[in-house]
Amino acid sequence: MLEVSGLAAGYRGHQVLWDVSIHVGPGEVVALLGPNGSGKSTLMNSISRLVERLAGSIVFDGVALHELPAHRLLRHGLSHVLERHRLFPYMSVLENLQLGAGPRAPRQRVREGLERAYALFPRLKERTGQMAGSLSGGEQQMCAIARGLMSAPRLLLVDEPFIGLSPQMRADVAAALERINAEGVAILMIEQNVAAALAMSRRAYVLREGRVVLEGASPELAGDDRVRQAFLGRLGPDT
Amino acid sequence: MSEQLIIQLIVSGLGMGFIFALIAIGLTLIYGVMNVVNFAHGEFLMLGMYASYLAYATWGADPLVTLPFVAAAMFLFGLMVYYLLIRKVLTGSMQSQIFATFGLMVFLQALAQFFMGADYFAVQNSYLSGVITLGGVILPVPQVAALVGSSLATLVLYGLVFRTGVGRQLRAASQDAQAASTLGINASGMYALAWGIGSACVGVAASLLSNFYYVFPRVGAIFVLLAYVAVALGGFGSIHGALVAGLLIGLLQVASGFFISSELKFVPVYMLYLIVVLLRPRGLFGKM
Numbered sequence: 001m002l003e004v005s006g007l008a009a010g011y012r013g014h015q016v017l018w019d020v021s022i023h024v025g026p027g028e029v030v031a032l033l034g035p036n037g038s039g040k041s042t043l044m045n046s047i048s049r050l051v052e053r054l055a056g057s058i059v060f061d062g063v064a065l066h067e068l069p070a071h072r073l074l075r076h077g078l079s080h081v082l083e084r085h086r087l088f089p090y091m092s093v094l095e096n097l098q099l100g101a102g103p104r105a106p107r108q109r110v111r112e113g114l115e116r117a118y119a120l121f122p123r124l125k126e127r128t129g130q131m132a133g134s135l136s137g138g139e140q141q142m143c144a145i146a147r148g149l150m151s152a153p154r155l156l157l158v159d160e161p162f163i164g165l166s167p168q169m170r171a172d173v174a175a176a177l178e179r180i181n182a183e184g185v186a187i188l189m190i191e192q193n194v195a196a197a198l199a200m201s202r203r204a205y206v207l208r209e210g211r212v213v214l215e216g217a218s219p220e221l222a223g224d225d226r227v228r229q230a231f232l233g234r235l236g237p238d239t
Numbered sequence: 240m241s242e243q244l245i246i247q248l249i250v251s252g253l254g255m256g257f258i259f260a261l262i263a264i265g266l267t268l269i270y271g272v273m274n275v276v277n278f279a280h281g282e283f284l285m286l287g288m289y290a291s292y293l294a295y296a297t298w299g300a301d302p303l304v305t306l307p308f309v310a311a312a313m314f315l316f317g318l319m320v321y322y323l324l325i326r327k328v329l330t331g332s333m334q335s336q337i338f339a340t341f342g343l344m345v346f347l348q349a350l351a352q353f354f355m356g357a358d359y360f361a362v363q364n365s366y367l368s369g370v371i372t373l374g375g376v377i378l379p380v381p382q383v384a385a386l387v388g389s390s391l392a393t394l395v396l397y398g399l400v401f402r403t404g405v406g407r408q409l410r411a412a413s414q415d416a417q418a419a420s421t422l423g424i425n426a427s428g429m430y431a432l433a434w435g436i437g438s439a440c441v442g443v444a445a446s447l448l449s450n451f452y453y454v455f456p457r458v459g460a461i462f463v464l465l466a467y468v469a470v471a472l473g474g475f476g477s478i479h480g481a482l483v484a485g486l487l488i489g490l491l492q493v494a495s496g497f498f499i500s501s502e503l504k505f506v507p508v509y510m511l512y513l514i515v516v517l518l519r520p521r522g523l524f525g526k527m
Contacts, residue, residue: 048421074423086418088411090526099411102423103404151423 001026001186002047002078002155007056009046015054016042017210024155029177029187031197031218034207035231040190041083043207044157047188048073048080060155074102079153083160083190085144089133093124093143096132100150109152117146120176138169145176149185156180158189162196174200194231198222206230243376248493254382256489257389261444262462263469263481264396265437271476272413272433275325278340280466281459282347283438287313287445288454289351292360295449301366303384306446310392310439317438321431329430351456359453367450381451392443393482396436400478409433413476465492465505468512474525483523487511 002024010016016039024030032040045051047058049070058065063076073080079100087096097117101110118125121142127135132143141161148156161177162170177200181187191197198204198218206214206221208230214221221227266280277283290309291302302309320343328339367380400406411419412429420426444462452458469488473480488508496504515523 050417050420069425070417070420071423071425074421080421082418082421086415088414088418090414091407091410095407098404099407099419099422099424103408147422 001028001061002188003057003059004043004047005057005059007043007046007058008054009042009051009056010054011051015210016051017046020056020207020210020212022205022212022215024186024188026154027181027184027186028203029181029189029201031201031204032188032190032207033194033197033204033227033230035233038207039210040207041159042210044080044159044188044190048078048157074151074153077152077154078157079148079151079155080157081144081148081159081161084163085140087132087135087140087143087147089131091132092129093132093135094128096143096147097124097150100147102151105151110150113150113152117149120149120179121146138165138172141165141169141173142176145173145180149180153185155186155188158187160190160192162191162193170196194227195222208233246376247378248497249490250378250386251382252490252493253486254386254389254489255493256486257393258385258444258448258485259462259465259469259488260482260485261389261392261396261440262466263473263485264393264478265440265444266463266466267470267473267476267478267481268400268440269433269437270470271478272409273325273329273416273430275329275336276340277437278337279320279343279347280437280441281461281463282344282351283313283316283441283459284445284448284462285351285454285456285459286316286347287442288449288452288458289355289360290442291446291449292362292454295362295365296360302362302446302449303366303388306388306443309446310442313442313445314435314439317434317436318431320438321434325430325434326427348456348459355456357456359455361453362449365450379451381447384450385447388447389444392440396440397478399436405432465508468508472512472515472522474522477522477524477526480522480524 004023005021007020008015008018020043032043034040042051046053047065049065049068053066060076060078065073097114098110101113123139124143124146127139132140135143145158145161161173165173177187189197189201198221201218203216204218204221205212206227213230214226262280262284266277269275269277287309290312291305294300294305295302324339324343328335367384370377370379371383400409408424409429409432412424412426416426465488469481469484473484491511492504492508495507
């Protein structure tokens with residue numbers, strides 16, 4: 001479904017990723033793990049064309065994403081919930097959700113999307129007219145995920161959905177992601193908490209210093225000491 | 240002092256205020272969406288005023304009749320400036336952006352002086368000359384037209400920005416261009432639109448202004464300076480702020496022109512500006 005091969009990427013004169021290859025199958029939940037600065041967000045941002053690609057290819061259901069500008073990806077069924085929710089703070093929850101459907105979305109699709117969003121996160125319905133910037137952290141994350149689903153994507157990229165959330169909110173957001181996946185949406189997620197990420201995903205990649213150092217089925221990785229070593233720096237690209 | 244006089248002052252103040260507000264909204268819209276200050280904004284006004292004047296001098300077309308055409312032409316001119324100039328310097332340094340619009344200002348002024356000379360021109364005997372008398376209140380027609388025309392234009396603009404899908408995308412791009420692009424919004428298209436709408440606002444102000452104000456190559460400086468004050472007073476990037484501050488400036492300068500002296504009419508305006516930015520640097524409606 002999503003096939004990233006040999007990707008090198010970075011910011012102006014500062015390369016962050018080297019020869020990264022990952023894939024996500026239809027309906028899969030895949031986790032990206034790794035210590036801070038290992039390039040997880042850069043990888044996700046390269047897939048959604050926010051970061052410049054230096055080499056390699058990104059293909060999604062036969063479409064070469066690396067040839068498209070960022071704003072063209074939504075219509076191909078890929079949606080990205082950025083790190084720290086990135087809602088439009090001076091717009092209402094409703095307007096944020098409406099924008100999620102994409103610029104030329106027919107009214108019917110917006111209406112269906114809103115129904116689905118409110119069914120998934122009933123709290124958002126109570127907050128519909130409120131400015132997104134005035135929501136609590138958990139509500140903002142819910143709103144961001146709901147906004148990301150408004151375009152009815154086949155693949156959802158989620159960057160640290162649990163950061164700064166209370167345990168109760170974490171559980172709510174995790175349950176929502178599971179429901180989304182059960183409806184057939186594939187998810188690629190970044191999460192700092194290794195145990196939580198492995199519990200939620202089917203497969204995982206471990207990044208370190210801009211390279212994939214480990215990959216495998218999540219249940220196996222959960223018992224693999226090499227994951228811990230990667231975080232502690234003992235398993236680097238050179239070892 | 241009589242009630243009639245107060246009404247006359249208010250109409251005149253609001254008329255000027257809405258014109259300042261339109262110019263300021265254009266400026267703040269462009270700044271809000273892409274953080275670029277258009278230093279040539281006053282010269283856009285000057286171009287619009289020359290267009291109104293030339294249409295009048297050549298075909299006898301009243302500025303009120305040509306208003307939609309001037310607004311549309313300025314919209315296209317704004318798009319052109321964005322695509323030919325601004326887009327090229329966006330990736331450059333802050334300085335190159337400043338010098339691009341500053342250079343455009345110098346260029347347009349020189350261009351006007353070259354073709355039109357430094358003389359003052361005015362539209363005479365338009366539809367909107369003379370006065371109307373309403374229950375003892377005597378109102379100059381051009382100022383009433385300015386009030387009606389610019390408040391209607393502001394209303395249309397508000398509808399466009401706050402009530403339509405395109406306006407929603409424009410606001411989204413101004414709040415977070417990167418997040419907007421992940422939602423399918425083409426940021427460059429929104430920047431172009433901001434330049435178009437911002438310039439069209441100035442075109443409307445220019446048409447209304449040309450009924451009662453002279454046009455000459457440096458006419459923009461007078462109005463745009465007050466528009467900068469309105470933008471800073473209202474809060475950079477805030478449309479509500481530019482509107483409220485524009486109206487405040489219009490009323491204040493008319494009132495102080497009447498009660499103090501017309502030479503000193505801008506002194507209270509700049510004093511108000513200084514007090515507000517000293518006490519509240521982000522302006523009345525500023526965010527951050």
